[in-house]
Amino acid sequence: MxxxxxxxxxxxxxxxxxxxxxxxxxxxxxxxxxxxxxxxxxxxxxxxxxxxxxxxxxxxxxxxxxxxxxxxxxxxxxxxxxxxxxxxxxxxxxxxxxxxxxxxxxxxxxxxxxxxxxxxxxxxxxxxxxxxxxxxxxxxxxxxxxxxxxxxxxxxxxxxxxxxxxxxxxxxxxxxxxxxxxxxxxxxARLPKDVYLMFQTSGYIKPLIIILLFVLVIGFVVLMAQGERRVPVQYAKRTVGRKIYGGQSQHIPIKVNLAGVLPIIFAMSIMNFPQIITNLFGGTTNEIWSQILLYLNWTHPVGTVIYVVLIFAFAFFYSTIAFNPMEIASNMKKGSGFIPGIRPGKPTSDYLSDVATRITLLGAIFLAILAVLPLVFQLIFKVQVAFSGTSLLIVVGVALETLKQIESQMLMRHYKGFL
Missing domain, CATH: 1.10.3370.10 (SecY subunit domain)
Incomplete structure (x- = not known):
């Protein structure tokens, strides 16, 4: 609503x-x-x-x-x-x-x-x-x-x-x-056609159950997309001339799904790269290479394990790029800020790094579950699932972000009208 x-x-x-x-x-x-x-x-x-x-x-x-x-x-x-x-x-x-x-x-x-x-x-x-x-x-x-x-x-x-x-x-x-x-x-745009084909090839009961399950997954995706760990930060009071600065409490938000859908996209690209090269050169008749391609298929048990490992690797890799504990700790120290109970400098950096690692682990587990969810549904219901967890993550994430931008523009307009 x-x-x-x-x-x-x-x-x-x-x-x-x-x-x-x-x-x-x-x-x-x-x-x-x-x-x-x-x-x-x-x-x-x-x-x-x-x-x-x-x-x-x-x-x-x-x-x-x-x-x-x-x-x-x-x-x-x-x-x-x-x-x-x-x-x-x-x-x-x-x-x-x-x-x-x-x-x-x-x-x-x-x-x-x-x-x-x-x-x-x-x-x-x-x-x-x-x-x-x-x-x-x-x-x-x-x-x-x-x-x-x-x-x-x-x-x-x-x-x-x-x-x-x-x-x-x-x-x-x-x-x-x-x-x-x-x-x-x-x-x-693809969704109505894919859902229609799923009903056409698998009847009505199983597709309806899958759609209801994906509605629950959407709620889970929204929860994880908005989830964040807020690290409290306290700024010390300091006097400049006759004015007193600082003394307020703020927080550092660390999103659970910091990398978004990028780890899944990167992992899928690497898994598909050997097949793309093979298609580029007109296919292969080599039996060993064909077996390797079979194992690298994400629907194969070995390929699924490799796929999940790559998702975890890229999730942690992207978190190190997007979140720099040393830089944040340095800026906090310059602004007389500190985390209650944690000394400024390296202890703060180590603490933020530890928190980010645990949050990233939770986000990577979340991404891995979304990535393999269609495969699990296919194995259980014996139905070709029309949409994937990755698509849901993209759709929900973009919808939430666009709504936030619309709300912020409406808020700015109200402020301008007030001024």
Whole structure:
């Protein structure tokens, strides 16, 4: 009810209503682009390839809202941009100049965004070339000429860059984070068709039970997405001239799911990488390699264990990037802040590191459960589950974050009106 109440109140505000309408128009444009097939594609051969079993290319179809399965203009989606953003975040730690740019405020952020676009273009060219080569080797192109190859490649790269631009425009002129909302609407767009197919192939009772269970999972996801550990911080009083500063109590929020859905995405990418390379070179007849690929399939018991281990590894890796206990402890010490019962300096850093480790462990367990949940349901009910825990996490996380931004904009408007 709070969701609809917030949206209803936001719609009454002319400024927010314009932003929401603009966002909806961009959604419509995204969905149109997801159904415009790139020139040079043999649609019948493409459908046959995509419907084949254990084809890793089907996994990319989820976040593109069906665009990849039809090799549409937006087939690459926001994948290259997301990868480029992650690379730039990692480089900010390794390269001092980029770290300094990140601390320069708006000017530095614009420069980093400019570099991110260049990296996105490079990644889109690589991914587009690999995709085009793969479908060409499968006989999906109308002919094998280099010109057809280039037409398909240019169409995929142009579509990816256009999706990136739309995402940036939604962020600037609409509501919420544009890239996240594009993934959100693509997942939602696939849901009715997937649920219909699940009912069509498995009857009504089992799918209804699975949907009810996923409703409970949504509540669990909301709880974990908003969950955080608040570390209390006390600031000592200090006198400057005739004024007294400090003395107030604050807290450091440490989110349970600090890394979001990134560990699952990274783990799935690594698990799928050998199969992608195999498809890129036209498959393999080597029996040993085929057995390795079987073990790396996340539905295999060995693959499931590797998948969970990778999720834990990436969850802890990302937490070390996103949360720096030494820097926080240093800033607290400079501001005369301390955690009650903990000495400033290294003891504070060690305490925060210990708390973050325990919280990250809980978040990693949560992500692992979500990741393997569809497999568990499939084994229990013998039904092909239409949606995954990862998709639920993305949809719920984006919805909550967008609502928070809408509420904050409404609050700022009230403050401006009061002033």
């Amino acid at each position: 709070d969701l609809f109440k917030t949206l209803k109140n936001a719609w009454r505000v002319p400024e927010l209503r314009k932003k929401m309408i603009y966002t909806l128009w961009m959604f419509a444009f995204i969905r149109i682009g997801a159904h415009v097939t790139v020139p040079g594609i043999d649609t019948a051969a493409l459908s046959s390839m995509m419907n084949s079993q254990n084809n890793v290319l089907n996994l990319m179809d989820v976040v593109t809202g069906g665009a990849f399965k039809t090799m549409a203009l937006f087939a690459l989606g926001v994948g290259p941009y997301i990868t480029a953003s992650i690379i730039m975040q990692l480089l900010q730690i390794a390269i001092t100049k980029l770290e300094e740019l990140a601390k320069e405020g708006e000017i530095g952020r614009k420069k980093i965004n400019k570099y991110t676009r260049y990296v996105t273009l490079g990644l889109a060219l690589i991914q587009g070339a690999a995709t085009t080569y793969t479908i060409r080797s499968q006989g999906v192109l109308v002919n094998q000429s280099i010109w057809t190859f280039l037409v398909v490649l240019i169409g995929l790269v142009a579509g990816s860059m256009l999706v990136m631009w739309i995402g940036e425009q939604i962020t600037q002129k609409g509501v919420g984070n544009g890239i996240s909302l594009i993934i959100f609407i693509n997942i939602i």
